[in-house]
Amino acid sequence: MTFAVYTLLLPLLTIFTSFTSPPTALAASDTSETLSWKDTNLSLPTGSPLTCFDGLQPGKLLAASKGSNDLPAGTYSYDWLSGQRTQLNQNPFSLCNESNGRLYANAKGTEGAAQFTSLTPDGQTILYTPDEISNDSSDLVYAIASKKLFASTNGGFDWQERGQALGPGILVVSASQKDARSVYALVKTKFSATEDTYALFFSPNAAQTWEKRYQANYSNTTSLVIQAGLGQAAPVDALLLYVTLKSTGTYQTTTLLSSDGGRNFVQLEQNNLNYQKPSPDNRKFFFTGQSFLRISNRYSRVLAIDRSTDWGKTWQPLPVPSGLVNDPLSLKDEFGRPVTLLQVDWAPANLFMEFTDGTGDIYYSGDGGMTWQTLVKNMPDLKISPYAPLTLIGIKTRKLYSLEIGQTGKALLANVPPDRSDGSLFFPETGHNLGGSFRAYWQAHGGLAQFGFPRTEPFREINAADGKLYTVQYFERNRFEYHPENKGTPYEVQLGLLGNQLTAKQRDAGTPAFVPTENRNYPGGQFFAQTGHNLSAGFKSYWEANGGLAIYGYPISEEFDEVNPEDGKTYTVQYFERNRFEYHPENKGTSYEVLLGLLGNKLLKDKGWLE
Structure with a gap:
């Protein structure tokens, strides 16, 4: 799932706000003695390469090298079970679909791309670079070219123009993680010197037919980020909107949640930043299957995790792992160390929390954040396998480490x-x-x-x-x-x-x-x-x-x-x-x-x- 971005401000149709008491710190039970990282004896190329799990062959991580002193440009496969590295081709991928193994590399000077997999590394050239890929194991992809919307049901080999009824103003599309046939489109329907008209459309059938969900006129410079779907267990009607408005050097971003496909919204939070444009962070909001979570104040001394069972109308505080409560004596600045919350998409009640800088421990919850336990020592860069049984890959100073975790499957039921x-x-x-x-x-x-x-x-x-x-x-x-x-x-x-x-x-x-x-x-x-x-x-x-x-x-x-x-x-x-x-x-x-x-x-x- 990708974020779709364009300039727009949607007015809030229904706004709910609530305040919660400070969170309690939960003393985690320590299981770090039973789990430990395994050194794979593999190292990534220099230059922070793009990485992803191979969606066709288990036990392998793919890395895109743009060329360095240690490795020439290309896509590489890292088998963490055997400790073997294999160069697949000389074409570093720029887009990866972990649900079906398809990889895309931008074609220089054209709208097209090279499409390949680890099993067919030579691949072939396709007409358009996808703007939106599926996360439901299907081969659906979408592309916008020359202000037209195209869809492909086979990963990009064949394209059909869709959305002709929307007109030439199609700006972005965003597909649900649950079902890629369910797709949203943001369209500019009217252009004028003083005011533009924008509309939000929804299609349940891979952009073949459309329903208008909202329309509004705007006269000021604004921006919108769309996140359709909140994981593989969320309904297709779940939609996050990050709305940013600039006023006299100040950027204000409002985060909105819809549970009815963009017809109505609940305000989740509002942030103000002076003289810098905020970047919406998809790691702050999570759907766990039965409730909606938000993690807030990640850059301050007070970390909060809140839970909503009514789609953001009311919130209840959840416990925070005690090891992630910032100690003022250890802080290097007034903001503290940022904290990251990671989710297992295919078993969404499974959560991991850690300091982003890789210090301390990793904390695990198998019940949607209700309880936490110490899992293992932290790593600066963590990756979660998109398949069962669950594997964590840790990256530290370019070296790869693996960790098998078995208990996460309970959340699937x-x-x-x-x-x-x-x-x-x-x-x-x-x-x-x-x-x-x-x-x-x-x-x-x-x-x-x-x-x-x-x-x-x-x-x-x-x-x-x-x-x-x-x-x-x-x-x-x-x-x-x-x-x-x-x-x-x-x-x-x-x-x-x-x-x-x-x-x-x-x-x-x-x-x-x-x-x-x-x-x-x-x-x-x-x-x-x-x-x-x-x-x-x-x-x-x-x-x-x-x-x-x-x-x-x-x-x-x-x-x-x-x-x-x-x-x-x-x-x-x-x-x-x-x-x-x-x-x-x-x-x-x-x-x-x-x-x-x-x-x-x-x-x-x-x-x-x-x-």
């Missing part, structure tokens, strides 16, 4: 609000959304009966089966995986091999039911030589009637009796590559005679994410 994106479903039973390709697959292949309710939002994860990165979403009975390499085919969404994953120990140990056997010639049965197992009777009928091989995979066991951990009862079961069948004699003669195992829940429990 926390309830979130309806995302309100086009075509999305919300399930209050588990507090999660289902949309896009995953919704289409869920509805087409059995829905609730086959897969259960969603237990998480979509996020990126390293697949245990092949070590690759996929966008996934967990359900009670399975895990959906998005395979972009199969886009447009029936295999674009695939089910996780949860049966294989959860029975690996039994199969490795030679548990009798999982040992391949011969064809037992059951009446009406079928033998699968691929795995050496039989399928017959009611399980075979259910398998054939509800999707067969594509949904469940091959059988990987014979029938046997097993205790169900959900209710403690013993059932006749059979495992398949993607699920477990259970025979329920109490339901004989009904559609519930065979039930599917809650393997999604089981895997989440094995990970320690679900109690």
